[in-house]
Every structure is written in C-alpha cells, then in structure tokens.
Amino acid sequence: SEESNEIKSYFLSNMSHELRTPLNAILGLSQSIMSEISDEKIKENLEVIKYSSVSLLTSIDDILDYSKIEKGELNLERKPFDLQKSLTEIKSLSYQQARDKGLTFIYEENVELPKRIVGDAVRFRQILNNVLHNAIKFTPSGKVKLQITQLEENEENQILTFNVSDTGIGIRPEKLDRIFESFIQEQIDDKRKFGGFGLGLCIVKALVNLYQGSVSIESNVGLGTTVEVKLTFQKAQQEPLELIKKDSKALLKGKSILVVEDNPVNQLVIKSILRKWEGITFDFAGHGLEALEKLNSKSFDLILMDLQMPEMDGYEATVAIRGGKGGLRHTNIPIIAVTADTTEKSKIHANSVGMDDYMTKPVDSELLFEKVLKAFYLE
Template sequence: MVASILASLNAIGMLNFYGYSFFSYFGFIIAAIFILCYVINQRGYHLLAKSIVLLIFNFAVINISSTQGEGSGSVLLYFPLMSLYFLLLEWKELRWIFFWCLVSVIGFLLLELSDYQILKFGDFEKPEPKLVFLFNLCLTLLGQFIVMFVFIKVTGELESNMQTKTDELRRTLHHLVDEKEKAEKAAQSRSLFLSSMSHEMRTPLHSILGYTNLILEEDVSPEQREILSLIEFSSRNLLVLINDILEFNKLEAGKISIDHLPFDFPLLLQKIHSSLKLQADEKNLEFHLELSEAIPRQLKGDPSKLTQILFNLLSNAIKFTEKGVISFKIEVKKRWESFICLEFSIADTGIGIPKEQHDLIFEQFTQADASISRKFGGTGLGLSITKKILDLFQSQIHLESEPGKGSKFTFQLNFPVVDTETNLWEEVETKEVILPNIQKPILVVDDNEMNLRLVSQFFKKWKFPFLVAKSGESAYEIAKAEDLSLILMDLQMPGWDGFYTTQKIKETKPEVPVLALTADVNEDALQKVKDSGFLDIIYKPFQPKEFQNILLQYLTK
C-alpha cells in the first residue's frame, strides 16, 4: 500500500514536470498494479506478488533511463534494485534472485545497445535537475516516514497480540497443569480402587477355590465331583476376568517390565499344553502341540509374559471352537550364534472373524460381535493385552481368518540361547513329591478367619505343624517365643500390617524365612514386598500344588 501511495504521488509530480501525457498517467497504472500485488499476496500467492513488484521496478529503471537519455545513471539505479531482490526474496528462493539479477543485466545491455531508446514514451524536455532531485528526495523521505509509521504500528500490534497470546498460553498452561493433576489423581484413584477391589474379590475366591480343591481330593460321588468341577471352572473364569482387568490397568499405566530369565522352553510349553488340554477335552476338541526339535531346551526370556500371551490365544481358540482341531505350533524361523527367532502359530476351526473386524478385535473391551460376548463371555481384553505385551517385545501379531473357517494367529519372538549344545529334548517325567518331616511349626498370619482355616486344612492334610495369628501384634509375640521354620504373612491387616510386622520380626529372628501370602497383585505392592525382607510372594487364590512347591523350596533348605 505504501508503494501505491508513492507511485500515485510520483504520477502527480510527473504531471507537473511533463504535462498531461501517457508517461505522466502511467504512475497511476503502477499504483493500481501495486494494489493488485497486495491482493494477490493476501490470497497466498507470495512469489507471484514479489515477481510483479520486481518487474515494475525493472520497467521503471529502463523507462526512466530511456526518457532521460544516456548518462542518466541506469547502472546506479540497478544497484539498489538488486538489493531489493535479496530483501523480497528469501534464501530458499535463491534461484529467483539469480533470475532477477540476470533480468537486470539483460535490461542494462538492451539500454546500451539501443542508445537509451528502449521503452521510451516520447521526447520530453528535461526539467531543472535540482528540482527533480528535490522532488524525489521529498518523495523518498515521505516514503521512509510512511514505512516507519507502518512499522511502528505493526510492531505495536504484534507486541499487543504477543502479550494477548502469552496470557492465553499462560492460562492454557495452568489449565493443562490442573487437568494433568486431575488425570493423575484419577489414575491413582483408579489404580487404588482396582487394587482394593482385586484384594476384596480375590479373597473370597481364594476360599471358594481352596475348599473346592480340598473336597475334590477326597472320595466324592461322580455327581458331586461334577458339581464341584463346575464351581471350580466358574471361579477360575471369574479369576481370569479379574486378572485381565488388572493386567490391562498395569499396561495402561506403563508398570509392566520385561524379565530376562533362563527357563526350560519345552517344559514350559508342555505345561501350557497340559493345563489347557483338559478344557479342549471337555469340548471333544483335538488339541495338538508341535514343537520343532531344533529348538534348544534352555532359552532366556520372560516365561510369565510368554505364558500369558499363549494362554490368552489358546484359551480364545478353545472358547470359540465348537468342534474340530486346535493346532499349536512353534518352529525356528531364524538362528544366529547365540540368538534364535521362533514363530508361534495358534490355529483353530472355530467361528472365524470377518476381515473388516481384524483390527477391531485388538482394541480394548472389544469383540467381533456383541452377541459373541453374550454367548461365550469374557471382557474382550485378552487380545488387547496380548498385543500390548507383544509391543513390549517389539513384535507384532498377525491374523488370518474367515467366518466359519476358523482363525490363525502368528507372531515371532527372539530369545537368547542359554545352552547351545543340547538341542534335542524329551518329555520330562513328573515324579511324585515326597513331603518332608517338618519339626518346627509354620506360622500363618492373616486377619481373615476363612483364609486361616483354609491354609490350616492344607497343612493338616500334608501333616505340617503350624500356628496361626490373627494380627501382626500376636504374630510378633509368637515369633519371639517359638522356634519357627517359616512364616506366611498377609500384607493388609488392621493395626500392624504385614510389612511392619515382618520388619519387627526380622529385628529379633532375622534367620526365619518370611513369605508374603496376599491377594494384592498390584505392581507397587510387589515392589514393596521385594524391598521389605520377604523371600517370596504367594498370590491368593493359589493352586494347591504350586503352593506346596513354593513352601518346599524353603522348608527343605
């Protein structure tokens, strides 16, 4: 706009110097073109607007030089014009700077070759040089004043806008901080709620499953055994749902870490297959395990996470298959000197999944069809949890499925090889455990009467001597007075909790092993157990055999 004003003033001056002619009126045309450039620039065509401006200035230099004749200083006029190229065009538009410099050189050569007769609108008498100089000087000063005024105005507006934006940003930042604190409190409340609910729900389940297992080991009628088996099955399904929700909460909170432990790979796979084969047999399904003999026995990894992945996928395969075959296959995909890549595939002949639902089923709380949840049950978290755990291993799960033709899930995992010499393996024979003759009693500490009675029943059956305490204070007094072989300590108790009680007992009897026996599976509780002097942790509800095996590790030392 400043250029348009200056061009208009220049046209008025030319009217005064040269009279009414096309040359004089041409300044108004230039002013209109500058307004057009402004509109084009506002529309976003910045380079085109700059190019038109530079074309006008080139034209003006050639025209002025042609009108004034040789010696009018076209070279001197081109120097500031070349500086304008660098001001209007950015460095990233360097090729356009070279282009306009080339235009200037060509324009100057054309002037020289034409003896300053190119683009000349006519022969005009030269006015007094001093008068023209003073007019151009005043016009330049006026232009500088207008530019300075516009610059000051724009700067003030920018500072005002910046202050406004800064205030808005500060308010937004405070709002985000408040929202972040609220979200953190909500997440903490959710975690505490889930931890508390898990403890409250797992405690009665512990009693239900424990007493059911005790009765199942007795001589009962077939009808009673069937009813008890249904109770156990339903209870374990409820436990799976609780575990899924808790596991998902841990994954969402980023509280899951990967262990790197040596483990017997074939033995682990055999256990998984054996534990799920009963479910497959109940539905008259064939359940095949195919393990490549090229897989080493000892690998290094996270057996618990691997078990969780495979249990989720295999349980789903069994759940959604009414008849046919479940195929569980592990083969070597690639082998390095100390690493091995294994491909796991779980295929079934179940209901299948439509292609458009393949991505959706890995979302949380989602199943391919709402009717599936009503028919087969479940939270819809199993595959979501599986995918999130595989993400921790930097692996992806792939699905091939068609409705009515079954599904096939595949994924790959890398494992460091511990024993590179032993490649072939045989099924490990299970031997009957001979219970040792325990002389010193085991102290069981729990404020829940049902839990105490349940553990007592197992110890009576195994002929382990034991004592019970219903509070931390009484446990401490018993530990001081008795020679104990082991202490099973509940964590959440009124008064002295399990952590404080253990700390007090360790002050007087540091040699007595203390194991945590809890229904709290929260990751924070697990870390606190590790840091508080406990040798191990047993989660309620437990499997009697696993419970016995853990106890024997410490009772036979």
C-alpha cells in the same frame, strides 16, 4: 491427575484382593477335595467349579492388566518354569470350555519341547488362554485346535511357535487391522451375543511384545480363524530345584511355620496344603499384632504373610519383625508374602520392607512347596 491415578491404583489393588480372596478358597478347597475323594462324578463337578473359577480369575487379571498397560507398568517375570505343567493346565481349561459348547478340542505337539524354560509362567498361560478362549467363544460349531509347530534355538534362547485355529465365524478383512485394539470385537452386537470385555487380544499383543515375540491373524468369514503366536524364552540353566525336592524330607523335618492370615476360609485352604507336608508343624495368627505375640512366645522357622489385614498389616508386621519386635531370633526369618494383591506396587513394597519372596492367591500348592523348600535350602 496424580491423585486420580493413586485412587485408581488403590481401587484396583483393593478389588484384586477382595475378588481373589474368595476365589482362593473356592480353588484351594476344590483342589484339596479332589485329591481326597475317588467318586468320579464329584470330581467332574469339582473340575467345573475349578475351571469356572479360573475363567473368572482370567477376567479379573485382564481388567488389572489393562490398567497396567495404560500406565506402562506391565512387566514379565523371568523365572524357570515347567512348560509341560503349564500346557497341561491350558489344555484342561480349553477342553472343558470347548466341551461345554459341544466343540472338539485338539492338541498337537509337532516338536520336541524342553521340560523347563525361563519366562513368566502366569503370562504365558494368559496369552494362550486368551487366544483359545476367543477361538472357542466365536466358534458356534466344529473344532478348535492348539498346535505347537516350531522350536527355534540359539545359544541363549528358545523361540516357540503356537497356532490356534478354529472353524468359527471368522473376521472381516477391514476389521483385522483393529483386532488388537481394546474393547474391539467383530461387531458391537457381538458383545451382547458372545459376551466378554473385548480386552483379551489387546492384552495378548502387549504381553507378546514383552516376550519379544509376534502375533498374527488370518481369517475367512464363515470358515474360521488362525492365530499364530511366537514367543521367546530363555534357556533354563541347570538349577538345584529338583535336588532340593529330593531332599525335601530332610529340609522340612522339624520346621515350624507361622501363617499370618485374617480370613478363616483362607486359613482352611493353607491348612489343607500344609497338613500334607511331612515333618512340619504350623500355627496361625489373625493379624500382625497376634503374629508378634506368637513369635515372642514360640520359635518359628518361616512365615507365610498376608498383606492386607486389620490391626497390623503384613508390611507393618514385617518391619516390626525385622526390627526385633518378634524376638531377636526371628529378625532374619524367611518371610513369604501370600497375598491376593497382584499389583507391581505391592511386590516392590513387600521387597522394600524386607520380605524374601512373593506369591499370589489363589495359592498354587506346588509353587508354595517350592518357595518354602528354597527358603529353607538357602538358610
């Protein structure tokens, strides 16, 4: 049984890496091209590529997360994030999906929202995206609406209530109590008609529980469905991130970054991000051994490290660097893992070998910028 679980974990980790690697290229280059062109038609087409890729990414995450639920390994990060930015991404994806089906998408804020809250931004988006995707999928005509209806506060926490309503086919009363089980849809035939894995609401329920929240559904057959989601976030304390960003020119000036990445297309994606950062220089290494050679011949201030590479992987390379094999001046250099592997096991392993931070592909350019600035600020 243990061997079977190990094989399963390895397979899922490898699958995540292999699928996320090309998606990183698709999303990264699409975003880069969008920021450099003015042709609205091309931008519109790139938006379609972007949201289709995000949709595929969500399906990959659902498969991986279902495995984590089975093993009791599903966890939340607790970090400050920009609530409005996350909501903008959620709205953009839902608008595109609804438009493709000829539906109207409506968004309403009935309360004044905090700018930053503490929680897991990725999981927050996953919860609402799954609920909204379901609403759009089971609504042949009419509208889908996302409302933020309530904000409750105490000394430490902020509880937000989200309502997703649709004018879709609805759910029969006898099916409502089973709707949060895995692989359940209103009818077996719905799988053929509407598609999907049937995992979305099972994962939503597990994530909402981790968020110390609740999820409930009201539905009328032929009239539509309303899903209410309550999530508990910690209040964001005053942090120096915005101040750090104001000092970004001074923090980045003269810094040199080594990117250790074996995939040429992913190198291109990182290059398209880094070349926009004023004041820095950067170089690339195709694997850990090449990284050690570069570190011994030149001085660097930070390393962006892929994990799965030929010759010498990111874990081995980090152990070697911390042990002085990349020169004594680099033993304490900040190392940020930039990987397609999203498993908890990999995060723990990366931390145990001496990496300072961890982020997953597809690379979010703003998040990468924040992590690099923090690394220089804390030096």
